[in-house]
Amino acid sequence: MKRKIGTVVDEALFEDVKTLAFQERRRIADIVQIALTDYVQRAKARRSERVGLDRLLEKDPLPLPTDALGYVIADPPFNRP
Amino acid sequence: MKSLTDIRNGTRIFLDTSILLYARWGISPACRALLKRCQGKAVQGVITPFTLADFCTSRMAQEAQAAGFTQEPTPLLDFAEDLADASEPPLPPGGLRFRSTLDLSRTPQIIRNLTIYADDTRALLSGELEIASVHPEDFLEALFLQKTHGLLTSHSLNVAIARRLGLNEIAAADPAFDSVQGLIVYHPQDFQATQ
Numbered sequence: 087m088k089r090k091i092g093t094v095v096d097e098a099l100f101e102d103v104k105t106l107a108f109q110e111r112r113r114i115a116d117i118v119q120i121a122l123t124d125y126v127q128r129a130k131a132r133r134s135e136r137v138g139l140d141r142l143l144e145k146d147p148l149p150l151p152t153d154a155l156g157y158v159i160a161d162p163p164f165n166r167p
Numbered sequence: 168m169k170s171l172t173d174i175r176n177g178t179r180i181f182l183d184t185s186i187l188l189y190a191r192w193g194i195s196p197a198c199r200a201l202l203k204r205c206q207g208k209a210v211q212g213v214i215t216p217f218t219l220a221d222f223c224t225s226r227m228a229q230e231a232q233a234a235g236f237t238q239e240p241t242p243l244l245d246f247a248e249d250l251a252d253a254s255e256p257p258l259p260p261g262g263l264r265f266r267s268t269l270d271l272s273r274t275p276q277i278i279r280n281l282t283i284y285a286d287d288t289r290a291l292l293s294g295e296l297e298i299a300s301v302h303p304e305d306f307l308e309a310l311f312l313q314k315t316h317g318l319l320t321s322h323s324l325n326v327a328i329a330r331r332l333g334l335n336e337i338a339a340a341d342p343a344f345d346s347v348q349g350l351i352v353y354h355p356q357d358f359q360a361t362q
Contacts, residue, residue, distance in 0.1 A: 128354055138293035139206045142191045147283060148226075148233045150192055 169353045171197040171338055174204075179211040181329040182296065183339030184221035184321075186355070187214075191226070191287060195355040202340060205296060212296045215328050217321045219291060219298070226284035228271065236277045301326050310334065316346050 095103075107114045174180060182205075190198035205212035271278060292298070301324070308327035312318050318326065322343050329337060329350075336351045337344055344352045 114298060138199060138290055139202050139295045141290040142187065146192055148229050150194065151229050151232070 169351065169355070171201050172253070174201065174210055174336070174338065175207045176204075177211075177298075178227070179213060179334060180338060181325065181334050181337040182212045182214050182218065183337060183341055183344070184218050184225070186338050187218070187222050187291065189226055189340055189355060194358055197341070197355040198340075213299055213329070213332065213334060214291065214296050215299045215325050216301055217324050217328075219288060221321055222291065223284060223288045226287050227278065227281060230281045230284045231271055231277055232279070234277075236271075236274070253316035271307070298334055301328065302331065305331060306336050308360055312347070317319050318343060318347070330342045 103117055106112075107117055110117075153154055169281070171186075179184075181211045184202075186198050186201060189195040189223065193199070201210065202212070204210040232327065305324060305327040309318075309320070309323035312323040312326050313320070316323075326347055329335075335349055336353065338355075340354045340355055342354075344350055
């Protein structure tokens, strides 16, 4: 079941949406539906992530800094000019 | 030199930023084990807003680098070529120019798109670690510690706060604290080069 909603968006953004809808042969309503679904899924994924120190004990998704050991020992960020 | 494994259960101990980063980077099982002990309340880990700021800054820069937004941190000596930049006024003889080692301060749109560093910093605010408050007099003590032990700003502030709280044990990868009399420093000794 679907329901009708009304909202206000940035003019330039709406122009981009109209252009994309024309290029992709989609309805604007379909694009809004895709965008909202994506937003909700990402928000739910964030909420399901571990919190607290558990998060810090997970595998780091970021690559190790190239000079990780010296980076902290020699030059803590807060002490940099 | 004392190891992190020498920390006894029930100890209330100050955690330096390096411990948090090494645990997050996965390069020191001992740092990770210490955080697990803090999580389980076997050890009471204490940090300060300066620790949080250090951690937040490091992770922000790391995430930005990983996303390809910025250059590597530049050693101060490499600034020589910057001094020749015609867009900046010439320095007087012997003058020093201070600037950030990263360009993130000039690119707020980049920072807005980063998320991992923020979630990691929020993780430290979850209540599993004690976050000590900062008092104005901590700065006076920090200035004294800088003079007597040659400590840098954040190190001296953290030691000042630790002392006020009656903490005389600190976990740190950084050797800077070794020179502070009356402080028992525990170091990780198991760095692993790869994740």
